[in-house]
Amino acid sequence: MMTRPVAAIILAAGKGTRMKSDLHKVLHPIAGRPMLLHLIDAVTALSPERMVVVTGAGREQVEGAVTPLGVRTAVQAEQLGTGHAVAQAAAALDGFVGDILILYGDVPLVETRTMRRMLDRLGQDDAPAAVVLGFRPDDAGAYGRVIADMDGRIDRMVEFKDADAEERAVTLCNSGLMAVRSEDLFGLLARVGNDNAAGEYYLPDIVMLAAADGRRSAVIETGAAEVAGVNSRAELAGVEGDWQRRRRARAMADGVTLIAPDTVWFAHDTVVGRDVVIEPHVVFGPGVQVADGVTIHAFSHLEGATVASGADIGPYARLRPGADVRERARVGNFVEMKKAILGPGAKANHLTYLGDAEVGAGANIGAGTITCNYDGFFKYRTVIGEGAFIGSNSALVAPVTIGAGAIVGAGAVVTSDVEADALALVRAERSTKPGWAKRFREMMLGRKAAKKTGE
Template sequence: MSQTRHFAAVILAAGKGTRMKSNLHKVLHPIAGRSMLHHLMASVDSLEPDHKVVVVGAGRDQLEKALGDSARTCLQEPQLGTGHAVQQAHGELGDFSGDVLIMYGDVPFVRPATMEAMLDRLHAEDAPACVVLAFEPEDPLAYGRVIADDDGRISKMVEFKDADEGERACHMCNSGLMAAKAEDLWALLDRVGNENSQGEYYLPDIVNIAIADGRVCAAVTTDDANEVAGINSRGELAAAEAQWQREQRDHWMAEGATLRAPETVFFSYDTELGPDVTVEPNVVFGPGVKVASGATIRAFSHLEGATVGEGCSVGPYARLRPGAVMEKDSFVGNFVEMKKAVLGEGAKASHLTYLGDAVIGAGANIGAGTITCNYDGYFKYKTVIGPRAFIGSNSALVAPVEIGADAIVAAGSTVSRDVAAGEMRMVRAEQLVKPGWADRFHDTMKKKKAANPKN
């Protein structure tokens, strides 16, 4: 697309989404950890639009909060059809004279290349008044049809219910997405009527009006019907999630990652895997995860907001929460949880450990059952463990506390004061020994049991 071309994106999101049966606005339902609307916005942003306007209605407060200052909004109230919805954006765009790309918040996976193709077609030699994004599904069902020649020039747009047998035999369907120059768009919308069974103003009518004027209108056809699939129900949301996950699994395997059981691994929209990463079954990547080359994520682990360094090993049954950083060749094993903690190069926490608000030095060993006690009910505090320190099993490190390099904390200790480098700290109650006590206890209890067998 020309670098000097200017365009505005108008995204329709005013519908109530009643089929979702949810208090959350339809377009804010997430796929792979990001809302439908933000999936679409990210694709639009990659083309650097001059303006973005989201048409809102029901759930306006939710949408405006989610969008922040990333786009302007305009209200469609009452909701009188798609043509009426686009008209509401005119006030926000004012005298903008570039191209207008019209999309839908519940059609989240339109590729930037497809948007570019629509805008490019708008500036072809035959100067179409409108460009329609068409698709050819295996089963066209009751979609509106786009009747066009081999060059994509449209002769007619027709709703399924109004189409004759010949028109229904055409498998080119209308996605609803359009592009038009601003001056053409507003002029054509002003002429759209609502003489139909719903009493609404339909956006596709601008195509037939322009054709009746002798103007050219053209279709661009996507080669992937999934790209324009609308999401209106929980079932369709689940299907979209499944499709997205399948594509990401294929993508990461093509990039050099090994997925032992691909169908059981779930990615987020921003997951990053390096080459030669191995992912075992039943792993979930939440948002914000980066895994460097040669790392292994073992079965049943959950990662979110975490960075895993080169050659690291995670799990099985590990949980890395936001702020977890594993440096090169470090290791966490089964039932280890990290949160806002750095595990230094070659350091390891093999099992049954919580590391929160902590920095662990290179080569340190964290014994089973160790806990960094980072929260007093009001504030969080930091634990620092020096390089090559050895923390014995079942230790509690009460933050704020610092364990020096090469120090040893004996198993079962509760450490609440700093431990100097090279020092050994043991904090245990004195061991009490009562010879013969256990034998006497067992004898007494056996006699009682014999006397009261039903007790």
């Protein structure tokens, strides 16, 4: 149990030049949410007393994203290393007494339970000066190494650039994440020097400084995927892939059938009930809730939508923000909904656009029907009553109401209300001219032949 207050310092001052983007690195999305906000959410679950994001290049973007959340910021004007970056948070944490987590905005998938483990280890009876989060990647590469005994007591930590061959052979690597008491952190940082290959102030040096004072630090381990960092578009895609794999596994464990799991893409807040069947190549944007017993057919895209139990969606359906599909309703192929309600048991089976509309229970929307909701300046609403039947290729020009049980004939352009149980026919009277088509073809063929002769 954690009894001391908690604060977090999140480092986000790097330029992120390898991303080659005008958008700050830590604001690139994973599962539809900026990676920095993934991390902030995980910290928030600890009920921290304070949270500070250290900014640098592109600070305006980062500040704009976190300030509305009540997160403080500090500026690292010069990029002089991780130790220097953490030190910039001192003023924002003035007066705070408790345990401090040091995290990285480009390491977004660290879980709350791992943060708790770090804090719990910090509070154990042997009172380590710092707790380091370590991991064992498949390829240790240029990561800094953690030299520790079997009980996780750290002997030393060394950056790869400064490590000898024996130290580089160690597989336990430093993720950079730490937990340190507030009483210790800034005093140790003040003693960190930059006599190293990069000429930078390294945060891990506080472990060795504490050791020189006779205080040991400790390391706990986690999986490499949890501490994967993002410095390039390729790494962003890799972290997204890891997140999606875990989310798909959780969905299936919760009772969702994924026909081709690798082709389904969830958002960070997707909610899916039990006995839902999701066919291949379905994409969920943010803000989707799917109830029990729904089937979502292939190549459908849902965002900001609610789907009630027993509904049937797709294939090739698009549900945009505000789409509300009620119980047992049917949204068929090449149907698009936006700010629209499709009532219980209602059907829009194919080639339809329902925007700013309300469709009553049991209504049938014929193929090719559109609600004409926009006049180039304003949006207007269409209301279709219960049990109404809208014939194929109809255009309902909003604002308009189709009464319950009414029938609109195929090909109609409806510009005024239709009363309940009425039949609305909006068509030009048919006119037939016998032989006209034949005469037209003969005339045009003659003109074509004459043109060729003239050439």
